[in-house]
Amino acid sequence: MATNFPSAPLPLCQALISTLVPETAGATPEQWAELERTIEQVLATRAPGLRRQLGIFMRLLDAVARIRFGRPLAQLDPPRREAFLEGLARSPLLFIRRGIWGLRTLVMMGWYTQPGVAASLGYRAGAGGWSARS
Amino acid sequence: MTTVRYDVAIVGSGAGGGTVAQALAPLAKDGKRVLVLERGPRFRDQDFTGRELEMASALYAGQGGTLTADGTMTLAYAEGYGGSTIVYTGTSLPPPERVIRRWNVPGLDPADLARRTRKYLAENNVHLLAPELLNDNNRLFAEGAERAGYRAEQFPLNLKGCRGSSLCNLGCPNAAKQGTNRVQLPNAERQGVEVVTRALVRSVGERALDVLVLERPPGGKGTDPEWKPGSYRVEANTIVLAGGVMGTPPLLLRSGLARLPKRIGAGFTCHPAHILVGEHPHPITNDVGHPKSFYLDRAEAEAFVLETCMYFPFTTAKNLTGFGPSHSALMRAFPRLQMILVLACDRPTPENRIAVDRSGCPVVHYRFTQPVTQAMVRATRTAARIFFAAGAVRVHAPSADPPLVEASEADRLEDRIHERHFRTGTISISAAHLMGGCGMGSGPADSVTDSWGRVHGRPWLRVADASLFPGALEINPYLTIMALADRVAEGVLKELG
Numbered sequence: 001m002a003t004n005f006p007s008a009p010l011p012l013c014q015a016l017i018s019t020l021v022p023e024t025a026g027a028t029p030e031q032w033a034e035l036e037r038t039i040e041q042v043l044a045t046r047a048p049g050l051r052r053q054l055g056i057f058m059r060l061l062d063a064v065a066r067i068r069f070g071r072p073l074a075q076l077d078p079p080r081r082e083a084f085l086e087g088l089a090r091s092p093l094l095f096i097r098r099g100i101w102g103l104r105t106l107v108m109m110g111w112y113t114q115p116g117v118a119a120s121l122g123y124r125a126g127a128g129g130w131s132a133r134s
Numbered sequence: 135m136t137t138v139r140y141d142v143a144i145v146g147s148g149a150g151g152g153t154v155a156q157a158l159a160p161l162a163k164d165g166k167r168v169l170v171l172e173r174g175p176r177f178r179d180q181d182f183t184g185r186e187l188e189m190a191s192a193l194y195a196g197q198g199g200t201l202t203a204d205g206t207m208t209l210a211y212a213e214g215y216g217g218s219t220i221v222y223t224g225t226s227l228p229p230p231e232r233v234i235r236r237w238n239v240p241g242l243d244p245a246d247l248a249r250r251t252r253k254y255l256a257e258n259n260v261h262l263l264a265p266e267l268l269n270d271n272n273r274l275f276a277e278g279a280e281r282a283g284y285r286a287e288q289f290p291l292n293l294k295g296c297r298g299s300s301l302c303n304l305g306c307p308n309a310a311k312q313g314t315n316r317v318q319l320p321n322a323e324r325q326g327v328e329v330v331t332r333a334l335v336r337s338v339g340e341r342a343l344d345v346l347v348l349e350r351p352p353g354g355k356g357t358d359p360e361w362k363p364g365s366y367r368v369e370a371n372t373i374v375l376a377g378g379v380m381g382t383p384p385l386l387l388r389s390g391l392a393r394l395p396k397r398i399g400a401g402f403t404c405h406p407a408h409i410l411v412g413e414h415p416h417p418i419t420n421d422v423g424h425p426k427s428f429y430l431d432r433a434e435a436e437a438f439v440l441e442t443c444m445y446f447p448f449t450t451a452k453n454l455t456g457f458g459p460s461h462s463a464l465m466r467a468f469p470r471l472q473m474i475l476v477l478a479c480d481r482p483t484p485e486n487r488i489a490v491d492r493s494g495c496p497v498v499h500y501r502f503t504q505p506v507t508q509a510m511v512r513a514t515r516t517a518a519r520i521f522f523a524a525g526a527v528r529v530h531a532p533s534a535d536p537p538l539v540e541a542s543e544a545d546r547l548e549d550r551i552h553e554r555h556f557r558t559g560t561i562s563i564s565a566a567h568l569m570g571g572c573g574m575g576s577g578p579a580d581s582v583t584d585s586w587g588r589v590h591g592r593p594w595l596r597v598a599d600a601s602l603f604p605g606a607l608e609i610n611p612y613l614t615i616m617a618l619a620d621r622v623a624e625g626v627l628k629e630l631g
Contacts, residue, residue, distance in 0.1 A: 020457040033310060038187060042197065047249030082458045089456070091454050098205045104457045105199075112448040113187035114463070122469035125421040127184055127307035128266070128299030133422055 006057040014072035016058060019081045020107045023117075026027040031117070035110035043108060054106075061088070141166040141408040142345055143370035143631060145178045145335050149615040150218020150599035151376030152314025153254075155322035155329070157623030159295065159338040161630060162326030163591040169368065169511045170319070171333040171345060173215030173377070175356025176537075177220070177315075183304040186446040189304035192355045193221055202500045206558035207406060209498060210566040211380055213530075214356070216315025218378065218566075222293040222386060222612060223302040223426040224225055224311045225441075226260040228252075229399045229607065232434060237604045238247040239574045241585035250617040253335070258292035258312040264459075269423030271472050274414075275442045276428050278524030284516070286428045289441075298423040298443055326438040332359035333366075335377070336494075337389040341594055345370040372626055374587075376598040376619065377574075379488065380496045383571030383601055386582075388494035388590075394591045401482040402498060403606035404565035408507060409445060409453040410474045410514060414519030417469040420444050426475075430516070433608040437505065438513035440520070443475040455529055459587045462528060474524060476513040477567070478506045479608045488571045502563075506552055530559040562607045567611050572601035587622035 001087055017035070018025040024035065040114060043051050065073035065084060089100040126132055142158055144151045147170050155170045162168045174193075183189060190198045193212045202207045226252040234244040256262075279286035292312040299307055304479040309316060323329055331386045332348045346365040350358045374380040383399045425444040431437050444451070447468065454461055464471075480486075480503070489497045511533050518529045528541045534556040543550055575581020578590040581604065587596040598619040600611050607614055 004165070012408070019483065022459055022462055040219045041191075045191075045197065048288040086456070086458070090557070092560050094204070094206075097557070101559055101562075102205075105452050107189070108457075109448050109576075112451045115185065118186070118447040121447055121465055122417075123421055125446070127182075129296075129300070129308070129422055131197050131297060133419075 001004055004046060008055050011074035012062050012072070014104060015081060016061070017107050020104045021111045024111060026105070031114060034114050037105050038110040042066060042106060043105075049050055054102070059105070105115070135367055136554070137367040137369065139167070140169045140368060140370045140538060142168045142372045142626060143372065144168070144374045145343070146171045146200065146217060146376035146378060146381055146599060147215055147314060147319055147329065147610065148376065148378060148599065149219050149314060149612040150373070150378075150619040152216065152318040152322070153616045153619035154374050154376060154598050154623045154626070155327050156318035157620060158626060159322045159325035159327050160626070161547060166576055166630065167468045170322070170327060170329040171335055171368070171419055172215055172217075172329060172331045173330065173334050173381070174215065174217040175350065175389045176329070176331040176353065177305065177356045181307055181500060182307040184299060184301040185305065186305055186309050186448055192307055193273070194455055199567060200380070202498045204500075205537050206502070206563065207500055208564040209404070209568060210564055211381065211568060214315070215311045215319060215329065219311070219313030219612060220305050220315055222311070222313070222610070223424070224257065225289040225426055225610045226255060226292045226312070226613050227290065227609045228255070228618065229431070230609060233605070233608050236572070239585045239604060240576045242574065245318055246621070247614065247617045250620045251613050253620070255290070256617045258317060260290045260292045260293045262288050262290055263293075263427055267296070267423060268427050269298070269420060270418035271420040271425070271444050272423070272427035272442045274524040275474065277522060278431055278520040281523035282519040284430050284520065285588060286430050288428055289426060291424060291427070293424070293430070293488050300421050300423055300425050301613065302425060302426050304446070307448065326607050331356070333361070335385060338373060338391065338595070341373065341388065343370070343373065352482065372539040372594050372630065373594045374622060374626065375599050379568035379571050379597050379601045382597055382599055383488045384490045384496040386572070387490045390445070393591055395582045397573060397578070397580065399487045399571050401570035401573045401604060402486045402488050402500065403480045403482055403569045403571050403603070404500070405477040405567040405606060406502065406510065406563050406565050407477045408474055408482060408510070408563050409443065409450070410476060410517045410521070410522065410532070411450070411454065412463065412472040412474070412526030413464065413467050413528045413530070414470045414472060414525055418472060419475070420469070420471060426510070431609070432513070432516065434514050434546045437509040438516075439477045439479065439608065440517055441475045441477065443473050445473065455532045455560060455562070460538070472524065473493070474517040474520065474522060475518055476510055476604055478509040478513065479606050480506045482570060482605055502558060504623060507553055511551060511556060515551045518544070518547050518551060526608065567607070569600045569603040572597045573604035574602050575604060585621070586616065586625040592628045596622050
């Protein structure tokens with residue numbers, strides 16, 4: 001189960017998400033649903049063209065992977081996928097860097113805003129402040 | 135469309151609009167009609183849950199992710215009763231005299247601003263936090279700075295009843311920050327000033343505003359609007375624009391008023407900022423206590439300021455460069471992370487400006503100049519020295535490649551943290567101190583308003599927000615906005631009182 005938020009093929013979405021935030025590979029169905037809901041909500045508030053641009057960008061990543069490795073991005077092993085995306089994140093072309101940055105931001109928003117995930121990191125901020133720590 | 139008539143209409147309710155509203159409240163007591171129009175909602179105390187996504191969506195325009203035109207920087211500003219004073223940390227510094235002198239605005243006297251600032255320091259209960267309320271994140275900054283040879287200073291804060299939730303930037307859940315939503319606006323309303331929320335001002339005409347009052351969306355936070363949803367024409371003898379840098383210049387630009395000064399939108403600055411993280415070998419108190427208690431002012435000497443900070447999991451994740459296992463490992467170290475915010479003191483350039491798109495929405499054009507990137511790199515090196523002096527074992531520096539700098543590399547910071555690694559689109563840069571676009575000055579050739587916020591050629595139209603700044607303030611701006619707004623209100627009172 002995973003989002004295909006920008007209308008890109010599901011395996012491609014899953015591969016990108018788990019490369020950007022590896023913990024998502026072990027996410028529960030509820031966590032996946034929450035991630036998907038958050039990303040959908042964010043995209044719904046942005047310009048209509050953004051979803052289409054993201055979809056095109058993800059397909060472009062896949063096409064580059066096919067050219068370079070002879071396989072779709074989803075079939076690369078995780079270290080190679082990570083290295084591939086890291087290389088693109090350093091691209092001399094701003095639109096490529098921005099695209100990777102935007103994708104990672106969306107995925108991280110879908111993951112790290114989940115209260116259970118925040119708690120698992122040890123994040124405990126709350127209204128009680130100091131009085132809740134005694 | 136319904137037509138309503140007021141003596142004064144104020145657009146915006148943040149540090150500028152809230153201040154003007156309170157200062158003009160005596161007019162309301164004397165029977166004159168004073169109106170505040172706020173685009174965002176009026177939040178209730180129970181709305182402030184501290185949950186990151188929920189509050190960012192409710193409080194910030196574009197969920198805090200409004201991008202500049204080229205997509206290389208996010209701009210954070212709030213919309214709601216109280217404007218961005220809802221989401222600031224309450225750091226209360228008076229305007230630096232050297233900056234006000236550099237602005238060189240005829241009639242703007244640093245001593246006058248200082249006098250007005252003192253009034254709001256007292257009104258907002260500004261004080262230094264007691265040492266026992268400082269968390270490790272802040273204490274380590276002060277200690278590290280001292281060991282590294284710098285003099286950190288403690289921020290005066292405008293708090294009353296702070297419990298140390300650390301959630302200031304998501305709206306205080308304990309009503310402790312003394313923003314205009316807690317002090318000036320309620321005081322103004324008690325004296326008869328009307329505040330209408332969810333009121334979008336579409337355009338300004340000759341002594342009139344075209345306003346659309348929006349319904350509360352289903353499930354939305356905050357109260358219903360005070361007026362029935364729909365279109366209004368608000369006629370007023372005096373109009374004060376205080377919608378902030380993302381509100382006031384775009385409103386003027388899309389309104390099509392004839393013969394407005396050509397400088398509208400020019401002179402945008404924003405203190406571009408990014409977050410640095412230092413990892414300690416043991417847990418520290420970082421997600422409890424006020425998040426921003428100390429700063430290091432190197433603005434005059436090196437064009438940067440360092441401030442303590444502590445952000446929430448997603449904001450932190452976004453601000454760390456990269457992704458994958460190394461990024462995850464740093465996130466798992468959250469209880470051991472110390473954070474420092476790096477702010478560069480930028481200068482106005484012809485390219486950096488506010489414009490509007492075809493639908494009248496604001497668009498910010500911003501290019502990072504070499505002096506700005508150099509300042510951010512200098513700031514990053516200084517912050518790294520402080521982290522290591524405080525005991526951090528590694529530092530995450532966005533302008534290093536690889537970004538994790540180990541303690542063993544502390545003697546190579548000049549090489550490891552370098553301008554050649556500062557690459558937009560890879561580094562998460564944000565700005566919350568948005569300034570300029572309606573700068574004060576001597577006349578329409580060099581500015582939009584005079585030193586009393588009067589728009590050149592339109593004496594009934596005034597500006598009272600950070601868009602008045604002719605250049606970067608080089609410190610946190612809210613008190614300076616209040617002092618300038620106080621002057622604007624004084625001018626209105628002289629005319630109408």
